[in-house]
């Protein structure tokens with residue numbers, strides 16, 4: 001990508017929910033104004049509770065291709081169920097049962113069936129909704145209840161990242177597949193944590209993920225107070241930049257509990273988020289960092305990506 | 317014997333509501349009577365308070381991953397076309413030959429490339445997805461686990477942890493299992509609550525807490541498990557607390573109590589202690605919840 005970037009994709013993530021990830025993403029979007037805010041926490045999308053807006057168009061239905069068996073052709077050979085790595089197919093009394101909620105949509109069963117009896121049909125997994133809220137466009141994915149297959153929906157949300165203009169992604173909490181699906185191909189990751197032992201433990205897990213993905217990143221400490229410097233010490237020792245510290249302010253918690261954005265309820269916090277945005281841009285313009293994010297990086301092809309953090313130099 | 321074992325799972329809807337702190341206090345209150353299970357395998361924290369001494373450790377393997385043997389790969393690109401997860405990339409080497417490689421993070425382990433590679437160049441080894449541990453703590457035996465980064469199938473690891481915890485409870489004749497559940501409402505949560513005797517939902521009086529509570533309670537109802545709700549930091553927003561309690565009752569859950577906003581929760585964490593082990597104002601609230609759930 002280099003320095004001539006005409007858009008920037010920032011993901012906000014954390015090793016665990018409840019650290020203030022959505023708060024950071026939504027407030028950052030609000031101070032930035034002209035930006036697309038994508039809620040990739042498709043299991044429990046929460047962004048709309050803080051920034052609501054007018055729906056733009058009909059929700060887009062997202063589906064996954066799952067097998068459908070033509071019983072007139074199927075002879076019950078079980079080639080499909082033997083193939084399926086996710087136990088989404090079973091053959092009982094020469095009849096194929098499809099457990100669509102287990103299916104990853106790999107298409108393998110249709111390919112291995114010697115009778116050509118399997119056809120792939122779309123199965124709904126959730127919706128993507130778009131809302132306009134002032135200058136901010138909010139895009140959120142919502143997984144249907146009882147559906148476990150988040151990554152396809154995350155990819156559908158990410159398909160709404162604009163070609164030009166900045167995007168902010170609110171990632172799902174944790175370190176599993178949907179998080180990775182969110183973080184891939186972003187330019188910068190903001191990891192939100194708390195200055196507590198739990199917060200530090202969860203931060204370390206999140207750092208492992210972004211390092212494995214080879215993405216530049218920095219940390220925002222939420223509910224910061226002066227009584228515990230373990231997170232700061234860890235960041236310093238691991239050369240991770242601390243981008244901002246949001247003080248432990250009961251008024252912030254109260255505003256949050258009412259679903260109000262911090263920068264709206266407590267305007268004195270606006271400069272903090274404006275500065276955060278500026279700092280991320282500045283970090284990304286640093287040539288040592290700018291080139292790291294992209295898939296063109298040959299290190300990523302070796303099977304075991306090299307660990308590297310935001311402040312490490314050119315590595316390739 | 318096993319029918320008599322009672323399993324209580326503490327969950328939260330969204331994370332960060334104080335679920336693990338409450339679990340740790342329960343572990344202390346049940347010391348000597350319970351096996352502890354940490355099913356929050358994605359971001360386990362209970363060990364930070366209970367400081368377990370590990371006795372045994374085992375690999376957790378689940379599924380497979382594709383690995384292309386580069387000497388057998390002809391660079392035909394069939395796998396790249398077939399893989400629906402964009403997990404394979406081909407690169408031209410300096411010697412002019414094209415070779416394909418699998419990105420282990422993106423590979424979902426479906427096996428399509430393995431089956432359809434014309435040169436049979438793709439291996440499909442088992443995937444190491446984490447590990448689980450059996451330990452001793454000051455409150456009793458503990459089973460916990462760690463999922464590898466970006467691994468899938470935490471539901472299966474959760475099931476493994478619960479199964480082991482039950483085995484230990486049977487072996488030692490302990491009547492209780494106290495389980496720290498995963499956040500959310502997805503597959504790992506389902507794996508952690510199905511077949512449990514009681515769930516406690518720890519929530520906060522926030523719009524998102526309210527939003528998530530309904531989904532979690534639906535889940536509990538679906539699995540016909542008696543559900544209890546307690547509101548942590550209730551005094552941050554008393555009206556919202558009222559509202560959440562009403563919703564909880566309407567959905568057939570029992571309100572087990574309110575826990576006040578208390579900075580000592582963090583000091584307890586720093587001291588590797590449960591809230592009920594230090595002189596914290598909210599300790600009394602947590603004890604009341606424990607009593608409400610009928611554990612005394």
Ligand code: SF4
Nearest residue numbers: 084103104106107109
């Ligand atoms: S498409 Fe793949 S995952 Fe789905 S049933 Fe067929 S083989 Fe299994």
Ligand code: SF4
Nearest residue numbers: 399423424426427429
């Ligand atoms: S096993 Fe499936 S997901 Fe993995 S690389 Fe092969 S085709 Fe892609």
